[in-house]
Every structure is written in structure tokens, then in C-alpha cells.
Amino acid sequence: MVKNIKLIAVVFLLIVSFFILLKGLNKTNNYSPKLNSSKIDFNFKAKFLYSDEESTLYELINDKDFSIINIWASWCLPCREEHSFLLNLKSLEKFNIIGINYKDNEINAKKFIKELGNPYSKIIVDPSGVNSIELGAYGVPETILINNNSKTILKKYIGPLDDKKLAELKMIIENEN
Amino acid sequence: MLNQIGNYSLYIALLSSILIMIQSPILLNRNNINVSGRIFSLISIQSLMIIISFIALIIAFMISDFSNETVYNNSHTSKPLFYKISGTWGNHEGSLLLWLLVLSIFLLIFTITSKNLSNKYRILTLFFQEIIILGFLLFILFTSNPFMSLFPIPNEGTGLNPILQDPALAIHPPILYLGYVGTSIIFSSSLAALISGSVNKTWAKHIKNWVLVSWIFLSIGILLGSIWAYYELGWGGFWFWDPVENVSLMPWFCLTALFHTILILEKREMFHSWAVILSITTFSLSMSGTFLVRSGILNSIHTFANDPSRGVFILCFLFILITLSIFIYFFYQNKIKNNIARTYIVSKETAVLINNLFMMFFLSVVLIGTVYPIFLEVVNNDKISVGPPFYHKLIVPFMIPFLIFMAIGPNFNWIKDKINKINLQQLLFFILSIIVSFIFLKRVGISYLFSLPLFVASFFLFFITIKDFSVKKTNLSQKISHFGFSLFILSVLVNGVLAKEYSSNMKVGDERKFLNKTIKFESLKINENKNYQSLEANFKITDKNNSINLKPEVRVYDQPQTITSEADIESTLYSDNFLVFNILKNDGFYNVRYQIKPFMIWIWISIILISFGGILSIVKKNG
Numbered sequence: 001m002v003k004n005i006k007l008i009a010v011v012f013l014l015i016v017s018f019f020i021l022l023k024g025l026n027k028t029n030n031y032s033p034k035l036n037s038s039k040i041d042f043n044f045k046a047k048f049l050y051s052d053e054e055s056t057l058y059e060l061i062n063d064k065d066f067s068i069i070n071i072w073a074s075w076c077l078p079c080r081e082e083h084s085f086l087l088n089l090k091s092l093e094k095f096n097i098i099g100i101n102y103k104d105n106e107i108n109a110k111k112f113i114k115e116l117g118n119p120y121s122k123i124i125v126d127p128s129g130v131n132s133i134e135l136g137a138y139g140v141p142e143t144i145l146i147n148n149n150s151k152t153i154l155k156k157y158i159g160p161l162d163d164k165k166l167a168e169l170k171m172i173i174e175n176e177n
Numbered sequence: 178m179l180n181q182i183g184n185y186s187l188y189i190a191l192l193s194s195i196l197i198m199i200q201s202p203i204l205l206n207r208n209n210i211n212v213s214g215r216i217f218s219l220i221s222i223q224s225l226m227i228i229i230s231f232i233a234l235i236i237a238f239m240i241s242d243f244s245n246e247t248v249y250n251n252s253h254t255s256k257p258l259f260y261k262i263s264g265t266w267g268n269h270e271g272s273l274l275l276w277l278l279v280l281s282i283f284l285l286i287f288t289i290t291s292k293n294l295s296n297k298y299r300i301l302t303l304f305f306q307e308i309i310i311l312g313f314l315l316f317i318l319f320t321s322n323p324f325m326s327l328f329p330i331p332n333e334g335t336g337l338n339p340i341l342q343d344p345a346l347a348i349h350p351p352i353l354y355l356g357y358v359g360t361s362i363i364f365s366s367s368l369a370a371l372i373s374g375s376v377n378k379t380w381a382k383h384i385k386n387w388v389l390v391s392w393i394f395l396s397i398g399i400l401l402g403s404i405w406a407y408y409e410l411g412w413g414g415f416w417f418w419d420p421v422e423n424v425s426l427m428p429w430f431c432l433t434a435l436f437h438t439i440l441i442l443e444k445r446e447m448f449h450s451w452a453v454i455l456s457i458t459t460f461s462l463s464m465s466g467t468f469l470v471r472s473g474i475l476n477s478i479h480t481f482a483n484d485p486s487r488g489v490f491i492l493c494f495l496f497i498l499i500t501l502s503i504f505i506y507f508f509y510q511n512k513i514k515n516n517i518a519r520t521y522i523v524s525k526e527t528a529v530l531i532n533n534l535f536m537m538f539f540l541s542v543v544l545i546g547t548v549y550p551i552f553l554e555v556v557n558n559d560k561i562s563v564g565p566p567f568y569h570k571l572i573v574p575f576m577i578p579f580l581i582f583m584a585i586g587p588n589f590n591w592i593k594d595k596i597n598k599i600n601l602q603q604l605l606f607f608i609l610s611i612i613v614s615f616i617f618l619k620r621v622g623i624s625y626l627f628s629l630p631l632f633v634a635s636f637f638l639f640f641i642t643i644k645d646f647s648v649k650k651t652n653l654s655q656k657i658s659h660f661g662f663s664l665f666i667l668s669v670l671v672n673g674v675l676a677k678e679y680s681s682n683m684k685v686g687d688e689r690k691f692l693n694k695t696i697k698f699e700s701l702k703i704n705e706n707k708n709y710q711s712l713e714a715n716f717k718i719t720d721k722n723n724s725i726n727l728k729p730e731v732r733v734y735d736q737p738q739t740i741t742s743e744a745d746i747e748s749t750l751y752s753d754n755f756l757v758f759n760i761l762k763n764d765g766f767y768n769v770r771y772q773i774k775p776f777m778i779w780i781w782i783s784i785i786l787i788s789f790g791g792i793l794s795i796v797k798k799n800g
Contacts, residue, residue: 025492
């Protein structure tokens with residue numbers, strides 16, 4: 001009897017795994033974030049890179065009309081390339097650039113900023129990567145343009161910024177005004 | 178032409194497979210007939226046909242026969258001959274043909290070397306092995322045939338992924354496959370032994386060699402993969418807990434456990450059922466590995482094909498085999514002799530049992546880490562990523578008792594030993610390890626919770642395994658493997674603790690200071706090679722006493738267009754200097770990463786030592 005129960009249990013387990021794997025086969029491997037709408041959740045709490053205080057993203061995006069959220073990491077090569085564009089953007093008055101430091105080591109992150117300059121008005125850290133994924137990030141770097149008044153996403157760029165994307169960003173802001 | 182040869186020989190092999198399967202039940206009931214007759218010739222024909230088809234594919238690759246679809250997709254005329262040949266198994270279709278080739282050759286070897294065992298056992302093993310061969314033949318012929326013809330014949334192929342153009346990687350898959358496929362023989366023979374009621378000393382003695390052979394090839398295969406990852410992927414690490422790496426590690430844990438269990442079975446007639454269960458599990462894990470890698474269910478550099486129908490086929494085949502073996506196990510379980518020999522707690526048997534427990538624990542951790550994300554995503558649509566921290570957190574604390582047991586265990590006697598074996602000498606070594614680790618960690622300045630006990634345990638194992646070379650009781654191959662393992666753990670730990678990294682953006686002529694060294698970017702030149710252009714940088718690393726030149730490259734392959742970074746590594750007995758650079762888009766700056774990796778070479782040496790112990794054990798027995 002005990003033997004039969006064991007057998008049934010093992011076979012049952014096998015069948016379950018079989019169907020799970022079968023279903024898994026038909027899925028694509030690409031991760032798509034759950035939130036496709038332009039409303040996102042800014043209410044997560046995160047620590048700043050340069051102090052021990054915590055803040056929510058919500059509080060950070062109140063200052064001006066627009067915010068640019070840039071998700072980056074020191075280990076990410078395209079982020080280095082992108083950095084000069086962000087430094088350029090900093091000179092524009094209409095928005096703040098908020099950095100989310102994604103799955104990074106604090107020392108390396110600070111070194112990165114020291115070496116290449118700081119375009120961000122605030123940097124919060126996301127060591128586990130969860131908050132960035134909740135924001136809908138696919139990977140680093142990623143840039144999200146937000147309208148501070150309506151709290152909606154205007155535009156999202158996956159991959160490093162370049163001249164074309166930069167021009168488009170500026171145009172969107174012009175049009176929104 | 179080559180396509181037809183390959184195709185027809187595969188069909189003949191399929192036919193012989195079916196014939197063997199029909200014949201074996203008939204032969205099974207006639208006890209006096211020798212298998213060597215008709216079945217043996219069928220097996221020879223089958224192997225021959227598969228060898229012919231494999232050679233046909235190699236030739237197609239060598240002469241760049243683009244009427245063959247596989248060659249067209251994975252080769253290019255400008256490739257060096259060596260990579261044309263290794264391209265044969267660097268793709269989905271070819272690698273499966275290689276699997277099949279090894280399967281049939283192993284079966285042939287098995288038939289030849291098992292002549293003095295009972296007929297029933299041999300025929301049953303053949304039967305199960307033929308099921309596996311048949312499965313693979315069907316899979317190859319109907320979902321991934323390497324001999325598909327193309328018409329009109331293209332002039333040029335599309336090339337092999339440049340990242341795969343590397344000597345270590347060219348021989349990595351064949352070696353790993355030898356290990357994987359070896360487990361199929363263990364699987365078939367354990368089922369055969371179960372049915373014929375011969376799970377005993379004789380079986381253990383016979384199958385031990387196969388366990389060792391698979392284990393050695395698996396170890397070396399994993400080693401080659403890690404070496405490749407170390408210098409080609411340019412991250413400076415050698416193990417990333419990538420699902421595909423895990424998949425090769427799991428059968429390794431299982432085989433290690435099985436090997437120790439088989440020893441007990443041979444010497445003491447114990448753990449019969451456990452040995453059979455382990456044999457089944459080992460093979461199931463190897464097959465699941467093939468499934469996970471080949472089906473594209475995992476996202477990884479190893480994924481070749483993303484064709485769901487292939488995945489469904491392997492999945493069904495895998496589950497049929499596993500279910501079959503489980504039913505056989507449950508129905509014939511009673512046949513296993515269950516003489517529970519008297520054993521005491523302090524004995525070699527217990528030591529092996531503890532080894533097995535730890536192996537199963539490590540196996541479960543890796544299994545969960547690998548499979549759980551897939552399951553979770555399917556069931557719940559959640560995406561989680563399981564990285565090194567998970568494995569480190571779960572494995573490291575258990576490593577400590579494991580290492581200590583490994584130091585003490587092998588010295589126990591069979592059946593019963595006295596507890597006072599843990600004698601003064603061992604105590605002294607233990608105290609010595611505490612002192613050494615304490616001084617070491619103090620100097621390095623590490624205060625992580627587990628680091629002290631971990632270092633103590635590994636130094637302890639290290640000292641004890643060295644000391645054991647002076648004891649005559651155990652055999653030399655075991656001493657070498659165990660010493661190799663202790664060396665491995667120690668080098669990994671020291672490497673992990675002392676590794677230093679520096680990264681910066683530099684242009685030609687720049688100089689940076691790092692620790693007490695100066696890194697100078699001296700020059701940059703462009704080389705034209707056969708199928709790629711390379712950008713070769715010259716860095717000079719100077720410290721107080723000497724200076725070395727490192728010449729990393731960035732290669733731009735033309736077919737298909739890909740950029741790879743080749744690290745330059747200067748290896749000495751004490752440490753590796755690892756330097757890799759990448760192109761940045763703006764103004765002549767390059768991203769440079771310089772790493773000092775102490776005792777790196779000892780990691781490789783220790784794995785070679787571990788495997789060498791296994792080789793020695795086979796050679797000694799047969800010599």
C-alpha cells in the first residue's frame with residue numbers, strides 16, 4: 001500500500017512537471033512588464049546613493065513640469081556611452097533627471113559618477129532590481145520621460161540615448177507645453 | 178551526395194534499432210544462446226552507419242558543401258579548417274548527431290566488455306539502450322535532420338557564431354557529451370540488473386568503470402566550459418550559475434554520490450535500491466539537461482534552436498523514459514536482496530551516506546535554483562532571476578560541515594570503527610587550520626560571518642588530505658581526487674577573497690594608478706586575419722619589481738558580423754593578470770578592465786587533479 005502511494009505520488013509529480021514544462025515551451029522568453037498602461041506606481045521607497053535617507057519616487061518628481069528617470073548601472077557599458085547625452089540634457093531647465101542605480105555596487109556606482117560627471121539631481125538605489133522592473137524596465141540603460149502634473153509616462157526609451165532620441169525627447173516636451 | 182549518404186545510413190541505423198528491439202525479447206527466453214551472434218552484428222552495423230553519417234557531415238563541413246542546410250547555416254568558406262570541423266557539432270543538428278554517435282559507440286563497447294556477465298542482463302541493457310537510440314534517431318530524422326538539402330545551392334554560408342570559435346569550446350561539447358551519454362549506459366544497465374535480479378557485487382564491479390568514465394568526462398567537460406567562459410566572456414569569472422552550467426553540474430553531483438555508493442555496494446552489499454535510484458536520477462538529469470538546453474526554454478548563450486516542436490519531442494521522450502524507469506523500479510523493487518548488514522554509526526558506510534546526503538542537498542539547491550524560475554513563470558507569470566547570491570547563501574553554510582566530514586570520513590574502517598579515531602593528530606591539524614585561517618583573514622581584513630569557519634574547514638581538509646598521502650590504508654587515486662578537491666575549494670576561496678578589479682575609460686597614452694601598479698595604455702594596432710579584423714591593444718603593467726605587457730584584442734568578425742573581446746591573461750603560479758577592453762563610441766576612449774585573480778591557475782589544476790584520480794583508478798584496475 002505504502003509502495004502504491006509512493007508510486008502515485010512520484011507519477012503525479014512527473015505529470016505536473018511535464019505539463020508545466022510543456023506550457024513553458026510555448027511561452028516566449030522575453031519578459032514583458034505587467035504594466036502597459038501609462039500610469040505607474042511611484043510609491044516605492046528607496047534609499048539615496050549619497051545619503052542614508054529614504055524617499056519615494058513620488059516625492060522626487062514634484063519639482064518641475066517634467067522628470068526624466070534614467071535607470072543605469074556602473075557595470076553597464078552602454079550606460080557609459082549614454083552618459084554624455086545625459087550631461088547635455090542637464091543644461092535644460094524644464095526637468096530634473098532622476099537616476100535609479102540598478103543592481104549595482106555602491107563603491108563602483110560612486111566611482112562611475114566621479115569619473116564621468118553627475119547629470120542627476122537625485123540618485124536612488126535599487127540593489128535588487130525589483131523597483132526598476134516594477135517601473136517596467138527591460139534592462140539598463142532605460143530612460144522614462146514623465147509628466148509631473150499628470151503623473152503619466154510620456155515616452156520610454158530602451159537602450160542608450162542618442163542624438164535622434166534626444167531630439168525626439170526635446171520635441172515631446174515642446175509639444176506638451 | 179553527402180546528404181544522401183548521411184540520410185540513408187541513418188535510416189539503416191533506425192532499421193537495425195527496430196530489429197534489435199524485436200529480437201531481444203525472443204533471445205531473452207533462450208538461456209543458452211550467446212548474444213554475440215545476430216544482435217552483436219546488428220549493433221556493429223548500427224554503429225558503423227552512424228559513424229558514416231557523422232563522417233559525411235564532417236566532410237560536408239570541411240568542403241563547405243552548401244547544398245546541406247546545416248552547413249549553410251553554420252559555416253563559411255573563410256573559416257579556418259579547424260573551426261569548420263568543430264562547426265559540425267557547434268549547432269543543434271550536428272550536436273544531436275554527435276550524441277547519437279557516442280550513444281551507439283558506447284553501446285558497442287558495452288557489448289564487447291560485458292561478455293562474462295549473464296545473458297539476460299546484457300540483452301536487457303541492450304534493449305533499454307536501443308530505446309534511447311531509437312528515440313534519438315527519430316528525433317534527428319524527423320525534427321532536426323542535419324542532412325536537409327538546399328536548392329538552388331547557395332554560394333556562401335552564413336557563418337558560425339564567432340564567440341564559439343575557440344579551441345576550448347571546440348572540444349568542450351564532445352567531452353561533455355561523453356560524460357552525459359555514459360550515464361545512459363548506467364541507466365540501462367541498472368534497469369536491466371533490477372529486472373534480472375542481479376543488483377549485486379558483480380554488477381557494481383562492472384558498472385563502476387562506466388560511472389568513473391562518465392564522471393571523468395563530465396568533470397573535464399565542465400572544466401573546459403569554465404576555462405572558456407573565463408577568457409572569452411570577459412567577465413573574469415569562471416562560474417556564473419548560469420542555468421546551462423547548472424545543468425551539467427547536477428549530473429556531476431549525482432555521479433559523485435553514485436560512485437561512492439557503488440563502492441559500498443561492491444565491498445559490503447549495501448544500498449542496493451539507492452544505487453539504482455541514483456543511476457536513474459543521473460541519467461534523467463543528463464537528459465533534462467539536453468532538454469533544457471536544446472528546447473530554448475532557457476535563455477542562454479548555449480541555446481541554439483528555438484523550435485517548440487523539438488522541445489515537445491524531447492520533453493515527451495524524456496518523460497516516457499523517466500516514467501518507464503519509475504514503473505520498472507516499483508515493480509521489481511522486491512527482487513532486490515535486502516540483507517541489512519550490521520553497521521555501526523562510526524564506519525565507512527556512514528561516511529559515504531553522509532557524503533550522499535550532502536551531494537543530494539547541493540543537487541536540490543541547484544535543481545531548485547534552475548527549475549523554479551521556469552515553473553514560477555509558467556504558473557504565476559512572475560519573473561524572478563536566481564543568481565549567485567542564492568546559491569552562495571544556501572551552499573556556503575553547508576560546505577563547512579561537508580568539508581570537515583570529508584576530511585575525517587575516508588579514514589574510517591569498514592563496518593565498525595572506534596570513535597577515538599578523531600585523534601590528537603587531527604585535533605592538532607584543526608587547531609593549526611584555525612590559526613592559519615585567522616591570521617590569513619586578519620591580514621586580508623575580511624569579517625564576513627561564514628568566512629572564518631569556511632576557511633578553517635577548507636584548510637583542515639587541505640592539511641588532512643596532504644597528511645593522508647603518508648597513510649598506506651586508502652588507495653592513491655582517492656587521495657589524489659580528495660586532495661584535488663580540497664585544493665579546489667581553497668583556491669576558489671582565496672581567489673574570491675583576494676581578487677581585485679580596476680576599471681576605467683582610457684585612451685592611447687593614458688596612465689592609471691591602481692594599488693601599487695601602473696597601467697599604461699601604450700599602443701593600438703589593427704590586424705587583418707582570415708575571417709576577422711582585430712584591434713590589438715598593448716598595455717604595460719608595472720609594479721616595483723617588474724613589468725608585463727598585456728595585449729587584449731577586440732575582434733570584428735565579418736561572417737556573421739559580430740564583435741568579441743578577447744581578454745589577455747598572464748598566468749603565474751600566484752595569480753592571473755586579466756585585462757580586457759571594449760570600444761566606447763566617443764572620442765578614442767576605451768573601457769578597460771584590469772583584474773588580479775590570485776591562484777586562478779590552481780582552480781584549473783585542482784580540477785585536473787580530481788579527474789586524474791578517477792583516471793588512475795580505472796588504469797590501475799585494468800593494468
